[in-house]
Amino acid sequence: MQSVRYRLVLAICLIPALLYVVIFQGGALATRSYMNEASLQASSALRLAVSALSGHLSRYEPLPALIADHDGIKDLVAHPNDNSLREAANLYLKEINTLLESSDIYVMTMDGSTIAASNYEEPTSFVGQNFSYRPYFQEAAKGNQSRFYALGTTSLKRGYYFASPIFVENNITGVIVFKVDIDSIETSWRGGEYKIFVSDPEGIIFMTGSPEWLYSSILPLNAERLQRTQASRRYAEAVLKPLPIKRDSLEEHQLMTISTAAGREYLVLSQYMPEADWTVNVLMETASVRAQARTTIVAVVLFLCLAGLALAIFLQRRARLEERMRMQLEARNELERRVEERTADLALVNQRIEEEIAERRLTEQELRKTQADLIQAGKLAGLGQMSAALSHELNQPLAAAKTYADSAAMLIDLERVGEARDNVRRISGLIDRMASISRHLRNFARKPNEKLRPVALDAAMADTLEIVAARLKAADADLEIDLSDTPMVKAGSVRLQQVLVNIITNAADAVEGLADRRIHVSAEHLDSKVILTIRDHGPGVPAAIAERIFDPFFTTKGVGKGLGLGLSISYNIVKDFGGSLSVTNHAEGGAVFRIELEAATVAQEAAE
Template identity: 35%
Template sequence: MTHAAARRSIPALRRGWMLFVAVWLVAAVVAALGAGEAARRNAQAELARQAEAAAALHAAVLRSELEKHRSLPLALAGDPDVERLLETPGVAQVERVNHKLEDLARQTRAAAIYAIDAGGRTRAASNWRLPTSFVGADYAFRPYFINAMRNGRAEFFALGTVSGRPGLYLARRVDRADGRPLGVVVVKVEFDALEAEWRASGEPAYVVDPGGVVLITSVPDWRFRTTQPLDERRRRLTLIDQTLRPESLRPLPFATPQGDRPRLVQASVGAGEQRWMHAQVGTATPGWTLHLLSPSRGAIDVAVGAARALAALVVTLIAGLAAVLLRRRQQARARARAEEEARLELERRIDERTRELRDANTALNRQIEERRRAEAARELLRDELVQASKLAALGQIVASVAHEINQPVAAIQTQAETAGVLMDRAEPERARGALARIGDLTQRIGAITQELRVFSRKTDPKIEPVRLEDAIHGALLLTRGRLDEGGIELIRRGDADVKVRADRFRLEQVIVNLVKNAAEALEGRPGARLILAVEHDADRVRLIVADNGPGVPPAVRDQLFTPFVTTRANGLGLGLVICRDIVAGFGGELDLLDSQDGATFAATLRKA
């Protein structure tokens, strides 16, 4: 090849490489942007799931706190001492009720409990010893007193006239036997402890009433602020004291997103402004909505940056490989053109090109080895992610069965108190019976915790002959109170005096779960009925649990025994899955039967 031809080929090669570099840069930018956007969506979706789960947990804690205190006014409204105090107040009666309310407030951690006569004057209060005692105060002007006297009950959120502390006032009217109102009992609930727990979690949370006014919050500066400007319509919906100054009801320092889907918001909480994932969920109180801000902590930016870097690296590796191939092609052409040169020059150039190819091959082998190591690291990371997923599932199962332990613990407490009373009455035989039931309930708790260990170790249950009536009796011991409380009629059919192959405590768990599901479905329905029927033939026994509730929606029937599928707003969708696995471990089957009314579950077991 002549020197003139070589000089002419240099600009062409340069233009080719410039085009190659331009294509590589464009491809790298496009890949990085696409990967970054995908990573952003995935990171936001994960933050949204975490925020929804945290909001649901906060709402459950709030619901528990409110339900505990709502039962107090109802119980006190029927207390004979309170009725006598409001009808014919006397010094001895006032002192007795003062001590009773004081003890009750200390045990339930209520801020204040007091009784108001029909004229609006406070006759007894839990804080009667304090300088800020309500005794003798006139509360006839308070909305909760007016509404309770008119409607029988009232709930009102306001600042205390004496303490100046915010709280929820739960009021219930006290009536005589002839229906004449005697007065009102009031329980004030303050949420300082609950707000402190929320504040310690590092996730700002606040609860708003139907008018959009913040009632409970982990950020004190947000209290009585509004999610939107408070017009006349929204002011009529709110539960707070209408006498609050308008400047106290100014909007929150950030725009609260509308709709139920979690969204990112920019807000300043504490030191500096940052992005938060906002989630909201309803509570047991009608119109109350819990809002939660979950910190992003830069997770989205980190995910986007990592995805972009990885995409750019992959494109660069592909471009490098393409460059090597292109370079080899150019070298081949150069060798073809160099054949016109002298043999010595050709041999020299062949040796030079051979060395270059050897170096390129070494570099390529090194890249291949690095890729193999990266692949091995990726496989290890995948195994770790699989194990983490399993542990997360185990945590959800623990959360789903934790409420099963609370019932035996409450029953143990009741039986222990009963045993103490029987011992005081010198009835040792009946006391031993109560203690024996405590032992049974303790074994029940052990069986529930054993279920979690079986799940993690994949162990087989202990199968032995079990009298079906014993298992049904133990289950009803835990659930009968729930049925009575809901006004549910229990109907027993068939002879349960038959032995089956099972583990007694796990069988009780299955029956408890089915009965509780039926009780929840029947809640608030008139004429609620639950049927426990036993059918058996030569070698099989079938336990049927049927109710006359709303039944299972057709859209859920085919996936009812699939994990995390549930028809309840606060359900985890694991109870029926665990029950079916338990029954399958006994060598039986748990199925949902077709029925015209309500839901019917059948557990088929082997006869012993």
């Protein structure tokens, strides 16, 4: 009995020491373990955020250099006071900006003055503004590709800037700048499990899913940092303020407590993006991590207490073996039940963590597969568009050649050799025309290399009639032409014929089977422009499709009767000529296609 009491006293003395070790040392171990798991989860979110930012910016990085090589842009920086060049550049930049879904595109001379911009029509237009103080301009003016992020001083919109020098005869004559909107990525960070923000080298937060942190600094705002920031006017007139934080660490893990967030503690993971000179930070609350650690410690302490109780019962069993046997059995069963419950809870938590990791890995695999599918789809779309366009442009000359060939055979049978020879000559001309079309056909999103020259409208119309004569006859259409006293236009002969063939053929399709099958072609000279009008007496263009009529592969014809490429190709050809193509409905019925081209000057005609 004395031995039992001695052991009981010894056990009671050892219990506090054991609890101290479990609570403090075990608590630190459990916290470190759960913190490692939380760090793995947060690192996945950090990789996804960095990947999204890098992918968004890499789409636009090569574009400034490509547009800087545009002839219109080079001509503008060489002659910045030419209003016509400036107007053309403004329209071109606006169209490219809309197509690429960027924020702004603008061109600056070497003194930093903006001479053309995609937002030239807006109240916050950059035209006339001077941005020579921006680092992206200073770097590009030295001949380098540059990048910069800032709050716009004119638009007051944040963005990422790509700048490229404009070379003319190996001399830097200007700078072109792309501004990319980053609000869409920032919006996706709001309301998530993690708090994400991006800071600059001075520690100022300029992208965050928590708006109250915007333009706050996680580093001390000393005079040197403020001077560097103000020199580049990176944040315009925005008020910079320090973010009240307290930093701490748990072994290799960095911790941060933010006073404005109700004193919450966060696990911080950061990754520097050298190409953008950003630091992406992911914050994860540690409250759940510490709660898990406390739960584990409570479970262990409870287990030890129960084990101590079992030991005490065991030590007293010898003295009261018979009367305590039943109590020992009940206590043991209760202990096993509680241990099983705690073990099951821990197993469930581990299973959920493993499932979440597996789900994140599957998401990354699906993202890589989607990217590969998009690249392959883009290749197939480009190949399909080129082959369809070539087929569409050659069908009409082939149909005309077939008609002449059949006619020539009949004339030979009738021994009208002279007329048959003339048909053969026409077939040869059509074959030459098809060869010329195949040489000049390019993707209509790019500017062709064909040199524009003076072209006589009556000669182009005469060649066009050779191609469309069979279609007009089949539709029983009456073509009325009035091109008297019209000067020559600045265009490409073969491609102008392509435009006329496409529009007149569409007009024949529109009037076929109607009572009034007239098609009017007329031209007038207005200042330096020649307006060519083609009107039919068909049903006209419905308002619902007027905005889409020039889109590639858009057609209202039945299956197998059209590819929807004719008007799209014609629109881009006329645009390459420096003109415009539009369609309206006539007040008395029918569609009116209006082609506006530049009139060829006397000097140009003489040079040709």
